[in-house]
Amino acid sequence: MSRWAQSRASWLKPDxxxxxVALVIPVLDLILPGFLQIGxxxxxxxxxxxxxxxxxxxxxFTGLLHLGVAAxxxxxxxxxxxxxxxxxxxxxxxxGALALTPVVxxxxxxxxxxxxxxxxxxxxxxxxxxxxxxxxDVLRNVETVTKGTQGINPLPYPNVFGYEFVxxxxxxxxxxFLGIVVxxxxxxxxxxxxxLGRAFISVRxxxxxxxxxGINTVKIKLxxxxxxxxxxSLAGGLWASYLGSTGEPGNYDFQVSILAVCIVIVGGMxxxxxxxxxxxxxxxxxxxxxxxxxxxxxxxxxxxxxNVMSMPNNWKYMIFGLALVLMMxxxxxxxxxxxxxxxELHHDEPPKPADxxxxxxxxxxxxxxxxxxxxxxxxxxx
Amino acid sequence: xxxxxxxxxxxxxxxxxxxxxxxVHEGEIVTLIGSNGAGKTTTLMCVSGLNRVRSGxxxxxxxxxxxxxxxxxVHRGLAQVPEGRKIFPRLSVRENLEMGAFIRNDRDGIxxxxxxxxxLFPVLKQRQTQLGGTLSGGEQQMLAIAxxxxxxxxxxxxxxxxxxxxxxxxxxxxxxVRELNRExxxxxxxxxxxxxxxxxxxxxxxxxxxxxVLSDAGSALLTHPRVREAYLGEV
Numbered sequence: 001m002s003r004w005a006q007s008r009a010s011w012l013k014p015d016x017x018x019x020x021v022a023l024v025i026p027v028l029d030l031i032l033p034g035f036l037q038i039g040x041x042x043x044x045x046x047x048x049x050x051x052x053x054x055x056x057x058x059x060x061f062t063g064l065l066h067l068g069v070a071a072x073x074x075x076x077x078x079x080x081x082x083x084x085x086x087x088x089x090x091x092x093x094x095x096g097a098l099a100l101t102p103v104v105x106x107x108x109x110x111x112x113x114x115x116x117x118x119x120x121x122x123x124x125x126x127x128x129x130x131x132x133x134x135x136x137d138v139l140r141n142v143e144t145v146t147k148g149t150q151g152i153n154p155l156p157y158p159n160v161f162g163y164e165f166v167x168x169x170x171x172x173x174x175x176x177f178l179g180i181v182v183x184x185x186x187x188x189x190x191x192x193x194x195x196l197g198r199a200f201i202s203v204r205x206x207x208x209x210x211x212x213x214g215i216n217t218v219k220i221k222l223x224x225x226x227x228x229x230x231x232x233s234l235a236g237g238l239w240a241s242y243l244g245s246t247g248e249p250g251n252y253d254f255q256v257s258i259l260a261v262c263i264v265i266v267g268g269m270x271x272x273x274x275x276x277x278x279x280x281x282x283x284x285x286x287x288x289x290x291x292x293x294x295x296x297x298x299x300x301x302x303x304x305x306x307n308v309m310s311m312p313n314n315w316k317y318m319i320f321g322l323a324l325v326l327m328m329x330x331x332x333x334x335x336x337x338x339x340x341x342x343x344e345l346h347h348d349e350p351p352k353p354a355d356x357x358x359x360x361x362x363x364x365x366x367x368x369x370x371x372x373x374x375x376x377x378x379x380x381x382x
Numbered sequence: 383x384x385x386x387x388x389x390x391x392x393x394x395x396x397x398x399x400x401x402x403x404x405x406v407h408e409g410e411i412v413t414l415i416g417s418n419g420a421g422k423t424t425t426l427m428c429v430s431g432l433n434r435v436r437s438g439x440x441x442x443x444x445x446x447x448x449x450x451x452x453x454x455x456v457h458r459g460l461a462q463v464p465e466g467r468k469i470f471p472r473l474s475v476r477e478n479l480e481m482g483a484f485i486r487n488d489r490d491g492i493x494x495x496x497x498x499x500x501x502l503f504p505v506l507k508q509r510q511t512q513l514g515g516t517l518s519g520g521e522q523q524m525l526a527i528a529x530x531x532x533x534x535x536x537x538x539x540x541x542x543x544x545x546x547x548x549x550x551x552x553x554x555x556x557x558x559v560r561e562l563n564r565e566x567x568x569x570x571x572x573x574x575x576x577x578x579x580x581x582x583x584x585x586x587x588x589x590x591x592x593x594x595v596l597s598d599a600g601s602a603l604l605t606h607p608r609v610r611e612a613y614l615g616e617v
Contacts (some may be wrong), residue, residue: 051595195484198477198481198484199484201470202470202473202481202484204469204472205470205471205472205473206468206469208432208464208468209430209454209464209469209470210481211453211456211458211470212430212452212456212461212462212464212468212530213481213482213484213485213529213533214453214456214457214484214485215453215484215562216451216453216454217453223533312521
């Protein structure tokens with residue numbers, strides 16, 4: 001059995017834990033009406049999990065720092081809106097538009113990637129950062145198409161076997177989003193264990209060596225970029241349908257991009273389960289813990305909207321910043337690291353075996369006590 | 383099998399190769415020796431497509447490599463063992479070898495070649511689950527050679543396999559190259575260790591500041607006064 005298949009079995013477990021938790025939450029909300037009620041906000045976690053998994057293909061697998069995923073999310077939002085809204089001629093409906101949204105995203109990814117992916121490291125990061133700003137400005141200013149800051153609305157809600165989704169009940173949305181997260185995780189797992197995934201990893205590890213293996217590194221980076229953009233657009237399309245509107249272009253700004261980067265870093269770069277945990281932790285802090293805490297403090301009269309500092313949800317960027325600094329100091333490989341990243345960041349443990357040479361023929365014997373080359377017995381090293 | 387015909391190459395305004403021609407026949411080990419900065423690696427990079435020639439022709443197996451990209455050249459059957467080994471440090475030894483077979487799809491054939499690689503370098507078999515980056519320099523070089531062989535090339539390009547490696551292991555590696563050649567592999571070897579390289583090679587070329595100044599059989603070059611003086615440390 002190949003190592004790839006082995007690693008797959010041991011990595012799948014956390015995914016199932018997450019799935020079990022995700023299935024329990026709506027049940028809890030139902031049987032304990034006064035308790036937490038976090039199911040509604042969980043949808044944000046699912047959306048950011050998809051965004052994080054898209055970024056993970058680009059940054060985690062292929063090693064390209066991408067600081068503009070919000071732009072592809074925005075492209076997804078507007079693609080979904082234009083393809084589904086009544087005011088445009090396409091009117092694909094929810095499912096048609098949702099299926100086409102990642103295609104539009106992938107094309108946008110190719111369009112940005114083709115001229116820029118020859119750049120390396122920081123230079124590429126700067127281009128993606130700039131792209132994120134440009135997309136916002138374009139969406140704001142091409143008013144004839146995007147309706148500017150007003151946004152496009154209303155957008156159709158999904159309809160499953162005649163059942164119409166509504167804003168008031170979150171459960172159908174919850175399971176729709178969860179189902180798509182499961183599909184995206186399955187897609188990521190398949191990519192990871194495929195030839196393509198190996199090509200991604202080899203490009204991350206060493207581009208020159210990857211070329212020597214017969215891999216067209218520019219093409220592979222382009223594919224990674226397009227796949228990442230497709231998933232980010234998918235997240236955008238879902239987001240738009242859930243809002244029933246595109247919202248304002250400024251919603252898809254650098255803060256969204258950096259939040260996705262934080263999710264991948266905190267969770268564990270290159271590890272799918274890690275990204276899920278990262279989304280849970282980061283968005284959990286943002287839209288569950290801080291929101292609930294603020295509500296609680298307001299009920300107790302300890303905080304009010306008049307005093308900005310007293311509202312815990314205004315502290316979120318400081319908390320994110322602190323979390324990142326602490327992560328970098330104590331667990332730079334992330335909460336659920338990929339085996340490889342961990343190996344690199346903690347190369348002091350386990351210690352490298354001494355290079356013991358056979359006294360007879362000079363062949364390295366590693367930890368074995370018998371030389372594989374000439375059969376001589378090798379004394380145990382001191 | 384490989385003809386390099388009057389190539390010129392360089393970086394920016396600097397011309398590194400001035401009219402270099404050499405030839406490797408099927409089944410031969412040919413070595414290109416020379417001091418630092420002579421253009422040995424540049425020559426090899428031109429062959430493997432990682433560097434473009436400004437003029438001249440490189441023909442491999444009857445095909446001009448002029449417009450073939452580096453990754454396609456590997457598909458044509460020309461595998462490179464790059465300078466400084468360039469193994470994948472965070473992939474295991476086995477995964478490194480699997481990457482070497484990236485262009486192939488025949489599972490059984492890959493598994494068979496994996497066995498041959500382990501037979502050639504038994505230490506790799508012991509270390510197959512270990513991460514590439516934790517191997518010693520010599521073992522990494524063995525891995526780099528084995529990885530290049532995994533693409534089933536017609537010809538192997540080797541760039542300074544002795545660099546930074548314990549002398550005992552260098553001997554092992556050169557023995558392995560001799561063994562490969564006996565089985566029919568064609569090799570173009572770039573080396574600074576002229577003595578070892580000329581003993582191994584059927585023929586050799588001496589490169590000095592971008593020009594071929596000597597070429598002869600390996601044994602003949604070993605005794606050539608100019609080579610002895612310049613590269614073998616004799617006055």
